[in-house]
Amino acid sequence: MQPTPPSDFARLRRKPQRGAYDQATIHAILDAAPFCHVGHVIQGRPVVIPTFHWRHGDTVFWHGSSASRMIRANAAGGEVCLTVSLLDAWVLARTSFNHSANYRSVMCFGVPSLVDDPTEKLAAMRGFVERLFPGRWETLRPPTEQEVKATAILSLPLTEASAKLRSGPPGDDPEDRDWPVWAGTLPLRLVGDAPVPDDDVQPGQEPPATPFAG
Amino acid sequence: MQPTPPSDFARLRRKPQRGAYDQATIHAILDAAPFCHVGHVIQGRPVVIPTFHWRHGDTVFWHGSSASRMIRANAAGGEVCLTVSLLDAWVLARTSFNHSANYRSVMCFGVPSLVDDPTEKLAAMRGFVERLFPGRWETLRPPTEQEVKATAILSLPLTEASAKLRSGPPGDDPEDRDWPVWAGTLPLRLVGDAPVPDDDVQPGQEPPATPFAG
Numbered sequence: 001m002q003p004t005p006p007s008d009f010a011r012l013r014r015k016p017q018r019g020a021y022d023q024a025t026i027h028a029i030l031d032a033a034p035f036c037h038v039g040h041v042i043q044g045r046p047v048v049i050p051t052f053h054w055r056h057g058d059t060v061f062w063h064g065s066s067a068s069r070m071i072r073a074n075a076a077g078g079e080v081c082l083t084v085s086l087l088d089a090w091v092l093a094r095t096s097f098n099h100s101a102n103y104r105s106v107m108c109f110g111v112p113s114l115v116d117d118p119t120e121k122l123a124a125m126r127g128f129v130e131r132l133f134p135g136r137w138e139t140l141r142p143p144t145e146q147e148v149k150a151t152a153i154l155s156l157p158l159t160e161a162s163a164k165l166r167s168g169p170p171g172d173d174p175e176d177r178d179w180p181v182w183a184g185t186l187p188l189r190l191v192g193d194a195p196v197p198d199d200d201v202q203p204g205q206e207p208p209a210t211p212f213a214g
Numbered sequence: 215m216q217p218t219p220p221s222d223f224a225r226l227r228r229k230p231q232r233g234a235y236d237q238a239t240i241h242a243i244l245d246a247a248p249f250c251h252v253g254h255v256i257q258g259r260p261v262v263i264p265t266f267h268w269r270h271g272d273t274v275f276w277h278g279s280s281a282s283r284m285i286r287a288n289a290a291g292g293e294v295c296l297t298v299s300l301l302d303a304w305v306l307a308r309t310s311f312n313h314s315a316n317y318r319s320v321m322c323f324g325v326p327s328l329v330d331d332p333t334e335k336l337a338a339m340r341g342f343v344e345r346l347f348p349g350r351w352e353t354l355r356p357p358t359e360q361e362v363k364a365t366a367i368l369s370l371p372l373t374e375a376s377a378k379l380r381s382g383p384p385g386d387d388p389e390d391r392d393w394p395v396w397a398g399t400l401p402l403r404l405v406g407d408a409p410v411p412d413d414d415v416q417p418g419q420e421p422p423a424t425p426f427a428g
Contacts, residue, residue: 009259014282034301034402035315039253039260045223046253048262050299050319068228085264087248089410090425095354096343097361101249105264129310139395140310147311169412181353182419184411188248188427193401196303198383205396211304213402 010109010162020163023058029106029163030055033084034190034212038062040078042069053082054131055158060108061115061124064152082108082156090186093170094179100166102185108161112154118145124153132211189214224323224376234377237272243320243377244269247298248404248426252276254292256283267296268345269372274322275329275338278366296322296370304400307384308393314380316399322375326368332359338367346425403428 005011005021012019020026036053039046047069053062060082089102115121122143129137143151170183192210219225219235226233234240250267253260261283267276274296303316329335336357343351357365384397406424 009257035299037251037253037262037297037299039251039262039295041255041258041260043223044255045293045323046255046260046295048251048253048295048297048321050297050317052315079259081253081260081262083251083262083264085249085251090346092347092350092421095361096339096351096357097365099343101266103264107262109259125310129313132304133306136306136395137310141308141390141393141395143310147309151311169410172412176355177414178416179355180416180419181350181355182411182421183415184409184421186409186421186424186427187407188404188424189407190402191405193403195398195400196383197396197398198386200391201397202392202394205394207306207396207398207400210400210402213400 005162006160007109010107010160012162012164015164018164018166020165021161023158025163025165026106026108026158026161027055029086029104029165030060030084030108032104032212033086033106036062036082036084039081039083042078052128053084054128056124056127058158059155060158061127061153061155063128064154068152077111079109079111080154080156087188088167089188091166091170092183092186094172094176094181094183098170098172098176100170102167102187104163104165106161106163108156108158110156110160112156115153115155118148121148121151121153124155125151128153133208136208219376220374221323224321224374226376226378229378232378232380234379235375237372239377239379240320240372240375241269243300243318243379244274244298244322246318246426247300247320250276250296250298253295253297256292266342267298268342270338270341272372273369274372275341275367275369277342278368282366291325293323293325294368294370301402302381303402305380305384306397306400308386308390308395308397312384312386312390314384316381316401318377318379320375320377322370322372324370324374326370329367329369332362335362335365335367338369339365342367347422350422
């Protein structure tokens, strides 16, 4: 449990009442997000790259190609900021200033490690697939040594992380509440459309459930 | 039109066949994304913050609080990387290595400017609201001078931007195609659930359409 900010850098400055630092909240948001954005400093410049992440215990993992700039920056010991954000609803107020959104987000800071032991890497790859498609790993053509080599996996302990959340109705000032306009929330949700089978899929093979579709 | 990379830094290294540098593609993806992640370098460390953006012509705008670290970092002339990412489908292959996703993403690099002229800022705020809720601006309680001051808006010309896209079926190797497992794509889409009116909304006021709900 981290009831207080794990570092001054990770402490929320804006709207600190929306902040949370406890492990359960941070884990739940990481687990609910289909993908993440990882920020690096490359040649002194910020670079933000979308990729897929997963969590095991108090560690977050993400995936890249062994040949990517992102992975090479991390291999050089660079720090990252891994952020996930879920937009739950638009929040419509009576004045533009009080418009907002209901959301859940997490920021994780630190220096990641490359998972380079082949056994650990294979276990992590399995964790990635099983997070999305439980039971699928065993049904796939097993990875070759070359495929394992070409996959890069990074791990970051969740030692410097924070969550930020908003929920509920708009926060109009009392004197604005009778302004004659609709106000409230417009919830958003991800859904899965019908699976599209590839050519050559054999009869009897069924698609798994769509991850993160509500 | 930018048929070639606008800079070496913005050039895609990994899977360059998925890259696009033309204005129409970049604009369309920015317009289709509900929100963005902005990366900054603060005290030498990467910081990735989700926020809302909108586009006007060949400029992208985003929104923050005048008091935020993010805005202060930008006010100091710091460079950003603004990234938007849309996850369109999970792509399931016959081997873990060829699993992928269909997506559309854009990265925009540069040094943003604070929109500080009050008239320009008001016009930008209007653009933000109208992007999401066409016609709503005129129905709201007009912003006060203090509300305009407390809102920070940043602008970035799209001079160093790139897009990356994947679509279509999995890319299994020919020798894997008869592996007995389901393969194909699982499309994802945002939908809007029923609007939740705030207390005190007057009879006859109707909610707008939910932005980005398909």
